[in-house]
Amino acid sequence: MAKYKLEYLWLDGYEPVANIRGKTTIKEFTKFPKLEELPWWNFDGSSTRQAEGKTSDCFLKPVAVYPDTTKKDAAIVMCEVFMPDKKTPHPSNSRATIPDDPGAWFGFEQEYFLYRDGAPLGFPQGGGFPPPQGEYYTAVGYKNVGCIAREIVDTHLQLCLDAGINHEGINSEVAKGQWEFQIFGKGSKNAADQMWVARYLMMRLCEKYKNEHIAVYGPDNHLRLTGLHETQSIDKFNYGVGNRGASVRLPQSFIPDGYRGYLEDRRPNSQGDPYKIAGRILQTIQTVPTSGGKKAKK
DSSP: OEEEEEEEEEEOSOSSSOOEEEEEEEEEESSSOOGGGOOOEEEEGGGTTSSBTTBOEEEEEEEEEEEOTTSSSEEEEEEEEEOTTSSSBOTTOOSTTSOOOTTOEEEEEEEEEEEETTEETTSOTTSOOOSOSSSOTTOOSHHHHOSHHHHHHHHHHHHHHHTTOOEEEEEEOSSTTEEEEEEEEESHHHHHHHHHHHHHHHHHHHGGGTTEEEOOOOOOHHHHOSSOSSOOOTTOOOEEETOTTSSEEEOTTTTTTTSOSOOEEOOOOTTOOHHHHHHHHHHHHTTSBOTTSSBOOO
């Protein structure tokens, strides 16, 4: 029997954007534990805006488990939050209430900034701005991406792959200090579980770099969806082939391939909850009539 370090993760009750919380327990297993072998656990919900002090226990139900190769005999356990009866999902539990179609494929693109001393990584120390965007997107070379950022994103990529997460790739983005990664998964809950764990791995990795750290993702989507800078206005909807200024972009191959392939919804922002995003998309799909004239099966 080996003593496994199980790091339980969950989403707290903060709004409008939940934070990832985590704590570790030690359990003995003969080999890497299966999901059904992992016990429920509890935590103090009064410290995470999920309960009052007079009745503070909330319970964690394991829903996904991933190897943590940064430690010996360790696992990362993604959890849902339940009320003390272990039957009622907590109001903050967005995962429990969304539809889950195993046949639906989701790809999440996570954009983020790396910060140092209150400014994006690579901005001049003491204030000011770097040269305007142009050379930063998919850039190479110290002048454009430095060395610390490359070390972080490459390490994060490997951590995700080691954990069995379907990490699809990385690239630097259009602004100095901005990067992105992509996660793919079959089924809304599975894909969103992987995205939350990938976010967690990035934040934990950046703890080692002290002054260099990941920025807080902004929830103010109306400030991003202005109709400028490759976005459609938040109060309008359109779609277009290869149009990065549209609400939904169709790949160039979509129509020639008989309207088959993927669609890119460009509206979610970088801190959107992947559970809610995937669930909302599936709810909309269910309202679309099929070829037989009936709505898609719920």
